[in-house]
Amino acid sequence: MAKRIQNLNEVIGGYDVVLSDVWGVVHNGVEAFQHSCKALAGAREAGATVVLITNSPRPAPGVIEQMKVLGVPDGTYDRIVTSGDVTRHLVAEGPKKVFLLGPERDLNFFDGLDVEIVSKEDAEAIVCTGFFDDEKEVPEDYTDMLTAWVKKDVPLICANPDLIVERGHKMIPCAGAVAAYYEQLGGKTRVAGKPHKPIYDEALAIAREARGEFEKAKVLAIGDGMPTDVRGALSQDLDLLYISDGIHVAEYTVNGQTDEAILQSWLKSENAAPKFWMPRLA
Structure with missing residues (x-):
């Protein structure tokens, strides 16, 4: 059973090493959670190396800029690894004629890669970073193209x-929803971000660069997403701090409050065993 903690300092x-999710833990896409940033800065002051591990399709420099705009203070973390970073390896190893399924702002994802951006008819591989318009679209809107x-x-x-x-x-729906639908239609997908192994290998390698060797038992993952953060951390045999007031909050909230019995039951039904939980990182 996951233990309720009030403060990251209780266990740090x-x-x-801390591997912390970003979206839903450090910010919500609109503003930074200052209490979470302080908690991670406190972990660093206590001697831990903090690596942010995010499924953002942007390479790290773009995410760093975004976090500054959202108000994430300097000193919150040591390093960052993104799904965009590790996915670039997949793209580099794949076919050279690619189509971008996602907003035009993501075209810089391909900077420095030896690929040609082509029409959907000429594509030998699809790189999905998201929706053309994630405020209005759902995966089914792309049925004809995907089929x-x-x-x-x-x-x-x-x-x-x-x-x-x-x-x-x-x-807001993300690229993973398109990939899941593509598989449902019979398509083949390639994924390197959470919950898959490549992004964890990269994050741990970056942590070793920053501080030298450490035992896997001394790594704490933090996240709010069951199919990504939770599944990924547990598949890599990492201790996990589950942030409950994230994308699954409706599963166990009664009258605006987390009902711990329902939360524990839901985690059990998902076959998930985080070591700790708290509503928001603090």
Whole structure:
């Protein structure tokens, strides 16, 4: 059973490295959670190395800029690894003619990669960073386009495995929802972000660069997403601090408050065993 904690300081003494999710833990896409930033800065002051591990399709420099705009203070973390970073390796190893399924602002994802951006008809691989318009669209809006690619056996490389994220007080679908639908239609997908192993390997390698060797038992993962943060951490045998007031909050909230019995029951039904939980990182 996950233990309820009030403060990250209660347990940080047992860990050398923190792998913290970003969207839903450090910010909500509109503003930074200052209490969470302080908690991570406090973990660093206590001697832990903090690596942010995010399913953002943007390479790290773009996420760093975004976090500054949202008000994440300097000193919150040591390093960052993004799904965009590790997905670029998949793209580099794949077909050279690619189509971007996602907003035009994500075209810089391809900077420095030896690929050609082509039309959907000429594509030998699809790189999905999200929706053309994530405020209005759902995966089913792309059925005709996706079905045509399935027939041609075109692989879809998913740069953001998240299904949904919280943007302010709205839930917004992500590239992972498109990838899941593509698989449902019979298509093949390639994914490197959470919950998959490549992003954890990269995060742990970056942590070793920053502080030297450490034991896996001394790594604490923090996150709010069941299919990504939770599944990923537990599949890598990492201790997990579950943040309950994230994308799954409706599953166990009664009269605006987390009902711990319902939360524990829900975690059990998901076959998930975080070591700790708290509503928001503090």
